[in-house]
Each structure stands twice: as structure tokens, then as C-alpha cells.
Amino acid sequence: xxxxxxxxxxxxxxxxxxxxxxxxxxxxxxxxPSKFIIDHTEVNPDFKGKGVGLQLVMKxxxxxxxxQLKIMPLCPFAKSVFxxxxxxADVLF
Numbered sequence: 001x002x003x004x005x006x007x008x009x010x011x012x013x014x015x016x017x018x019x020x021x022x023x024x025x026x027x028x029x030x031x032x033p034s035k036f037i038i039d040h041t042e043v044n045p046d047f048k049g050k051g052v053g054l055q056l057v058m059k060x061x062x063x064x065x066x067x068q069l070k071i072m073p074l075c076p077f078a079k080s081v082f083x084x085x086x087x088x089a090d091v092l093f
Contacts, residue, residue: 001052003059012036014059016052024052026060026078035070035093038078057081057088064091 001018009030016024024043028036038060043052057078064071070093073079082088 001055003055005059005063014056014063016047016056018047021046023047023050024056026053026056026075028060031072034068035072036064037072038075041075041077053077054081061088061091 001016001023003014003016005014006012011027011029013025013027015022022044024041024047026038026042027040028038030036038057041053041056060071060078063069069091071091072093073082082092
């Protein structure tokens with residue numbers, strides 16, 4: 001699975017692609033220069049149960065750590081991953 005990022009001045013997204021099909025998408029909105037809000041996670045029904053959403057969250061966490069950023073997971077799915085995974089709490093604000 002390949003996960004890419006598109007970042008604009010105010011918004012962005014991480015997109016998961018496998019076999020030339022979009023597997024999932026996680027969108028975010030910037031909340032200042034060092035914080036962003038995960039506002040939506042969507043997984044293609046063809047990829048349900050394959051851990052696409054979790055892979056997207058972990059990619060976002062890696063991005064935040066590499067760039068000294070903080071995350072607010074407003075998306076219910078992302079919030080549930082943060083709630084269940086205490087070792088990624090270092091990127092929360």
C-alpha cells in the first residue's frame with residue numbers, strides 16, 4: 001500500500017492507494033503553523049478490514065513527529081485509534 005500526502009496552505013490529506021485503486025483518505029485542516037486537525041477518515045468498502053484506516057493514522061503520526069507538529073483527532077475513527085494507542089499520545093494537543 002502506498003500512502004501519499006497533499007498539503008495546501010489551510011488543508012491537506014493523506015491518500016492510500018493499492019493496485020491503482022484509492023483504498024482510503026484522511027483529511028486534515030491546519031490550526032496554526034504547528035498544529036492540525038484530523039477531520040475525516042474514509043476507507044473504500046473494497047478495502048474494509050485491511051487496516052487501511054490504521055495505516056493512515058500511523059502515517060499521519062510519523063509526519064507529525066518528523067515535523068514537530070501536534071494533532072487534534074476530531075474524526076471519530078482517528079480519535080478511537082489515539083484512545084487505544086497510548087504510545088502515539090506524544091503528538092496530541
